[in-house]
Amino acid sequence: MLKYIALKGLLAILVAFTASLAAFLLLNVASDPAQAIAGEDATPDVVETIRIRYGLDRPVYERYLSWLAGVATGDFGESYYWHKPVAELVADRADETLTLALSALFVTILIAVPLGALAGLNPNSWIDRAALGVAVSAQAIPNFWLGLIMIILFAVMIPIFPVSGDNTWYHFVLPAIVLGASSVPAVMRLTRTGLIEVMGADYIRTARAKGFRGNALLRRHALRNAILPVISVLAVQLGQKFGGSVITESIFAINGLGRLALESILGADIPTVQMLIFVFAIVFVAMNLLADILNAALDPRIRIG
Amino acid sequence: MSALLNISNLNVSIKLPHGTLSAVRDTTITLQKGRSLGIVGESGSGKSMTALSLMRLLPRSGDFTADAIEFDGTNLLSLDDRRFAETISGPGIGMIFQEPMTSLNPVYTIGRQMTEAAVWRGMMSAPAARTKAIALLDRVGIPDPEGRMSQYPHQMSGGQRQRVMIAMTLMLDPKLLIADEPTTALDVTVQAQILDLLDDLRRERDMGMILISHDLAVVAQRTDAVAVMYGGEMIEQGPAEAVLRLPAHPYTQSLLNAIPQISGAPGRLGAIPGLVPSIMQATNTCIFAPRCAHAHAACTAQRPPSRAQGGGHMCRCVLDTPPTIVTSVTPLRASAPQPDTEPVLSARDVTRVYTSRRGMFGPKRDIRALDDVSLDLRKGETLALIGESGSGKSTLARILLGLDHPTSGAVFMGGRPVAEVAVKDRAHFVQPVFQDPYSSLNPRRRLAEIIARPLELSGHGSAAENDALVRSTLELVRLPLRLLHAYPSQLSGGQRQRVAIARALVTKPQVLVCDEPTSALDVSIQAQILNLLDDLKAEMGLTCLFITHDMAVVHQIADRVVVMLKGQVVEEGAARQVLRQPNNDYTRRLVAAAPRFEAKTEEMEIVQ
Numbered sequence: 001m002l003k004y005i006a007l008k009g010l011l012a013i014l015v016a017f018t019a020s021l022a023a024f025l026l027l028n029v030a031s032d033p034a035q036a037i038a039g040e041d042a043t044p045d046v047v048e049t050i051r052i053r054y055g056l057d058r059p060v061y062e063r064y065l066s067w068l069a070g071v072a073t074g075d076f077g078e079s080y081y082w083h084k085p086v087a088e089l090v091a092d093r094a095d096e097t098l099t100l101a102l103s104a105l106f107v108t109i110l111i112a113v114p115l116g117a118l119a120g121l122n123p124n125s126w127i128d129r130a131a132l133g134v135a136v137s138a139q140a141i142p143n144f145w146l147g148l149i150m151i152i153l154f155a156v157m158i159p160i161f162p163v164s165g166d167n168t169w170y171h172f173v174l175p176a177i178v179l180g181a182s183s184v185p186a187v188m189r190l191t192r193t194g195l196i197e198v199m200g201a202d203y204i205r206t207a208r209a210k211g212f213r214g215n216a217l218l219r220r221h222a223l224r225n226a227i228l229p230v231i232s233v234l235a236v237q238l239g240q241k242f243g244g245s246v247i248t249e250s251i252f253a254i255n256g257l258g259r260l261a262l263e264s265i266l267g268a269d270i271p272t273v274q275m276l277i278f279v280f281a282i283v284f285v286a287m288n289l290l291a292d293i294l295n296a297a298l299d300p301r302i303r304i305g
Numbered sequence: 306m307s308a309l310l311n312i313s314n315l316n317v318s319i320k321l322p323h324g325t326l327s328a329v330r331d332t333t334i335t336l337q338k339g340r341s342l343g344i345v346g347e348s349g350s351g352k353s354m355t356a357l358s359l360m361r362l363l364p365r366s367g368d369f370t371a372d373a374i375e376f377d378g379t380n381l382l383s384l385d386d387r388r389f390a391e392t393i394s395g396p397g398i399g400m401i402f403q404e405p406m407t408s409l410n411p412v413y414t415i416g417r418q419m420t421e422a423a424v425w426r427g428m429m430s431a432p433a434a435r436t437k438a439i440a441l442l443d444r445v446g447i448p449d450p451e452g453r454m455s456q457y458p459h460q461m462s463g464g465q466r467q468r469v470m471i472a473m474t475l476m477l478d479p480k481l482l483i484a485d486e487p488t489t490a491l492d493v494t495v496q497a498q499i500l501d502l503l504d505d506l507r508r509e510r511d512m513g514m515i516l517i518s519h520d521l522a523v524v525a526q527r528t529d530a531v532a533v534m535y536g537g538e539m540i541e542q543g544p545a546e547a548v549l550r551l552p553a554h555p556y557t558q559s560l561l562n563a564i565p566q567i568s569g570a571p572g573r574l575g576a577i578p579g580l581v582p583s584i585m586q587a588t589n590t591c592i593f594a595p596r597c598a599h600a601h602a603a604c605t606a607q608r609p610p611s612r613a614q615g616g617g618h619m620c621r622c623v624l625d626t627p628p629t630i631v632t633s634v635t636p637l638r639a640s641a642p643q644p645d646t647e648p649v650l651s652a653r654d655v656t657r658v659y660t661s662r663r664g665m666f667g668p669k670r671d672i673r674a675l676d677d678v679s680l681d682l683r684k685g686e687t688l689a690l691i692g693e694s695g696s697g698k699s700t701l702a703r704i705l706l707g708l709d710h711p712t713s714g715a716v717f718m719g720g721r722p723v724a725e726v727a728v729k730d731r732a733h734f735v736q737p738v739f740q741d742p743y744s745s746l747n748p749r750r751r752l753a754e755i756i757a758r759p760l761e762l763s764g765h766g767s768a769a770e771n772d773a774l775v776r777s778t779l780e781l782v783r784l785p786l787r788l789l790h791a792y793p794s795q796l797s798g799g800q801r802q803r804v805a806i807a808r809a810l811v812t813k814p815q816v817l818v819c820d821e822p823t824s825a826l827d828v829s830i831q832a833q834i835l836n837l838l839d840d841l842k843a844e845m846g847l848t849c850l851f852i853t854h855d856m857a858v859v860h861q862i863a864d865r866v867v868v869m870l871k872g873q874v875v876e877e878g879a880a881r882q883v884l885r886q887p888n889n890d891y892t893r894r895l896v897a898a899a900p901r902f903e904a905k906t907e908e909m910e911i912v913q
């Protein structure tokens with residue numbers, strides 16, 4: 001088991017580095033970073049000065065290696081725009097994104113799990129069809145569009161929530177709903193099919209034959225089996241929330257990592273983008289790892305195997 | 306004696322997309338306290354539906370009605386679902402299911418699953434339940450019961466899980482135990498142990514028991530009364546002795562004739578023509594009429610009423626006196642081959658080692674699936690290869706077919722090392738027939754294509770020649786030519802297995818390797834296939850390696866026997882000799898486990 005986790009962890013780190021390498025190549029080879037920093041209509045002289053000042057005249061592999069060496073000591077370089085160590089910048093803003101991601105996940109669970117359970121317990125009923133309707137529309141509505149609609153509805157027309165900002169938990173309600181909605185279809189479907197499958201399983205028939213029914217049957221014999229796959233998908237979804245924060249934070253003007261990422265990309269702030277991609281990749285991979293571990297911990301068939 | 310259970314006129318219907326299936330009709334059952342009833346019938350005859358409706362465990366689409374259901378003085382029809390679950394499910398009636406591998410919850414320990422119902426119902430404290438559970442596990446023959454309490458179902462074998470299921474059901478001390486095919490998924494030797502255990506427990510606790518099985522012989526040996534179901538109707542019911550020795554219904558008689566016997570001279574089996582019906586609308590004819598040799602006008606004029614035969618023996622047939630049995634004991638057509646004919650297929654000192662890991666990263670382990678096995682298959686003989694699951698039978702079969710290679714040792718086809726025989730030519734030498742005719746045929750191809758496939762693979766002959774071969778092979782396995790363009794889904798289990806045999810025979814191989822070809826089939830269909838193999842032996846001198854674990858089948862068709870245990874040959878000899886005087890302990894157990902009903906032949910041997 002420990003060996004299994006260690007191996008998965010190693011794999012996770014490898015994936016994160018591969019992602020950072022890909023990002024590095026994209027940023028440095030596909031376009032000319034010096035040109036991007038200088039702006040479209042800068043003179044070649046200025047571009048050349050910038051290239052030398054930021055060390056962009058060195059070969060790509062050399063720069064990647066020195067970046068890696070920096071990462072090893074926790075030094076991610078200095079932001080071109082903020083003129084601060086990138087690591088400091090990221091650490092500064094991480095808690096906003098973490099709050100957003102966790103509350104979005106909370107919203108997902110709050111909506112998707114009960115809805116999926118109801119649908120799964122009453123397959124092909126009106127509840128099931130209504131739940132399916134919710135899933136389909138949640139999937140069809142683009143995130144930014146839902147964000148704007150929410151702002152218009154609940155911040156402008158009926159001003160219960162603030163339009164933007166991140167000062168109080170109150171500011172996070174609308175963004176969490178918007179970001180959480182995107183995971184509802186997947187989680188709901190999985191809860192539904194999981195429950196349908198479990199309720200049809202032979203061991204449920206066994207439990208019924210022992211006199212369990214209704215809630216007791218659900219609690220003691222169906223829930224744990226049905227929830228196993230849901231938990232691991234929730235962990236994966238949490239990883240995706242970080243990626244999703246780019247759009248949501250920008251809409252609601254939350255000063256988190258997502259917004260920082262967008263600004264840095266637009267401003268060609270390469271060291272910042274580079275670190276953010278690395279961090280997002282690590283988070284994503286770590287969440288997948290967590291999903292694997294949770295699954296193994298909760299399912300005795302894997303745990304002992 | 307008072308009645309424990311009384312069901313009168315039970316009807317079960319199941320809603321299907323294209324109509325309503327009448328799964329059980331007008332079934333009446335009585336069971337006395339402390340007695341056992343066997344319900345037998347081929348698959349789909351409605352046995353499980355009867356039991357599930359009694360337990361209110363029917364699938365969502367199912368529904369039942371009954372004139373009365375009385376259990377231990379309670380009118381069950383008057384109980385709502387909640388009262389039923391509280392008072393009947395568990396402490397009243399306990400149920401054991403067919404699938405031991407899936408009937409226990411994989412994510413909870415044995416201990417928790419055993420104790421939870423008793424504790425939750427407030428019948429006893431948790432420590433008391435634990436003590437009782439350990440005692441019961443010990444009683445059902447689980448070694449180290451205390452240690453087992455903290456284990457999970459996947460850490461146990463099928464037989465052990467079924468024992469756990471039994472112990473778990475007994476935790477609530479049911480007055481009636483229903484066992485629905487409790488041993489069908491298990492090895493024969495384990496089967497006998499579990500059935501004996503159930504029987505002992507019933508006596509000890511003075512429980513009522515309903516034992517459901519497709520195997521008439523298994524049930525009749527262990528129950529006081531037997532009920533025979535066919536097409537959703539209870540067509541005969543009575544004391545086990547009476548139903549078994551003097552069956553009144555033509556279907557019961559046919560069923561008995563279809564079962565291979567382990568004693569006496571083997572004879573042709575009484576195969577029942579036709580198929581078990583599924584009834585979509587109410588009928589008012591005898592349900593067995595289309596397949597009955599005695600059918601006459603009165604049989605289709607109305608549905609025969611259930612009539613008493615005396616001594617609690619009931620039968621649903623219009624005939625006043627039980628018909629005389631039409632099938633006599635016809636000897637087999639094929640005669641034993643000359644001894645010492647030359648071997649056509651041989652294994653010499655074959656060893657096969659599989660390397661596997663324990664868990665995903667555990668240490669490597671070597672498993673000796675075959676350990677120095679030598680075996681000769683002689684021309685014209687049927688050699689039975691027996692042994693419990695995991696003993697290496699199928700591995701040996703695959704190696705003999707050239708589908709797998711021995712780690713050491715050699716295989717000879719017609720005296721030549723198998724490596725020297727071109728893959729194409731092997732198709733003309735040996736062909737396989739597998740166990741499950743449902744999964745071994747490609748559902749998207751027509752029979753003509755399926756049967757011609759080995760010819761195409763071995764690349765011989767023109768299209769016209771191949772077509773002619775397919776047609777003659779179809780005749781050989783007694784399938785009508787009109788089925789050439791049918792798909793497997795349109796065939797019955799027996800017909801599918803004939804197709805599998807036809808596919809194997811089309812290249813005119815010298816040898817067939819049949820891996821449990823009848824163990825997934827109902828007895829009446831098994832009888833058809835075993836008769837067919839007898840025909841093929843008589844007509845074309847077929848050489849056959851027949852893998853089975855059923856000693857009665859061995860007696861029926863085999864000339865010689867090889868017994869395997871843990872990858873080694875532990876006994877070998879002429880079939881008669883081995884069955885009469887098994888030398889090896891394991892063989893003895895297998896022979897003892899085979900059901901038998903000795904008196905049958907004398908009493909039923911009434912020549913037409």
Ligand SMILES: Nc1ncnc2c1ncn2[C@@H]1O[C@H](COP(=O)(O)OP(=O)(O)O)[C@@H](O)[C@H]1O
Nearest residue numbers: 319328347348349350351352353354355364583
């Ligand atoms: N879940 C189900 N849905 C629809 N039909 C079913 C289902 N289970 C069984 N049946 C049908 O009900 C009839 C009786 O089946 P069953 O009681 O399982 O027979 P047995 O136990 O004797 O093999 C058969 O025609 C079978 O096809």
Ligand code: SF4
Nearest residue numbers: 591594597604622623
């Ligand atoms: S009623 Fe007629 S058809 Fe039915 S079993 Fe009796 S003799 Fe055969």
Ligand SMILES: [Mg+2]
Nearest residue numbers: 352353485486
């Ligand atoms: Mg059944």
